[in-house]
Amino acid sequence: MKNNLDELEKLSANLEEFFEENDIAPKILFQVNLVLDELVTNIISYAYPDGLVHEMLIEISFADSTINLTVSDDGVAFDPTTIPEPDLNQSAEERELGGLGIYFVRQNMDCMEYQRLDGRNILFLQKVVGS
Numbered sequence: 280m281k282n283n284l285d286e287l288e289k290l291s292a293n294l295e296e297f298f299e300e301n302d303i304a305p306k307i308l309f310q311v312n313l314v315l316d317e318l319v320t321n322i323i324s325y326a327y328p329d330g331l332v333h334e335m336l337i338e339i340s341f342a343d344s345t346i347n348l349t350v351s352d353d354g355v356a357f358d359p360t361t362i363p364e365p366d367l368n369q370s371a372e373e374r375e376l377g378g379l380g381i382y383f384v385r386q387n388m389d390c391m392e393y394q395r396l397d398g399r400n401i402l403f404l405q406k407v408v409g410s
Contacts, residue, residue, distance in 0.1 A: 282323045282333045282352075287316060290337065301341045307408055310387045311346060317380045318350055318359075318402065326354020326400070341408075348404040357400055358393045359384070 280286040291312055298308040319335065327333050336351040362381045385391060390405035 280335050280337065282327050282335060284320065284323055287319060290315060290319065297339055303341065303346070303408060307346070307406065311348070311406060314384050314387050314404070315348070317383060321380060322352050322354055326352055326357065328355065344408045346406040346408065350402045350404070352400050353398055354400060356395050358395070359402065360391055360393045
């Protein structure tokens with residue numbers, strides 16, 4: 280998909296079709312869709328300071344009760360696994376800005392790994408169905 284927020288609708292429709300074909304519960308679809316929406320929106324918003332059109336690659340597979348997702352982009356290097364968890368005991372005014380989206384991803388996925396390879400950010404996510 281291109282780095283354009285209008286592409287999110289197509290991503291959501293493709294996810295829905297994939298989940299239906301694999302008979303995965305709507306609750307899991309909702310979680311994965313929100314996670315991808317958060318990640319892709321952040322990539323589109325922050326990874327491309329040049330303002331040019333770029334392509335992101337989103338791959339999904341399902342095997343052994345596990346959804347595997349890979350999100351790849353050629354944007355500015357960014358490792359979300361290094362972002363510390365926000366202090367949720369602080370009020371929104373006291374808390375440092377940012378980090379809640381990554382926290383949300385961590386809470387809804389069972390695995391999150393990052394690597395930078397050949398000028399690309401590659402984020403690998405897993406969700407075990409039933410968890």
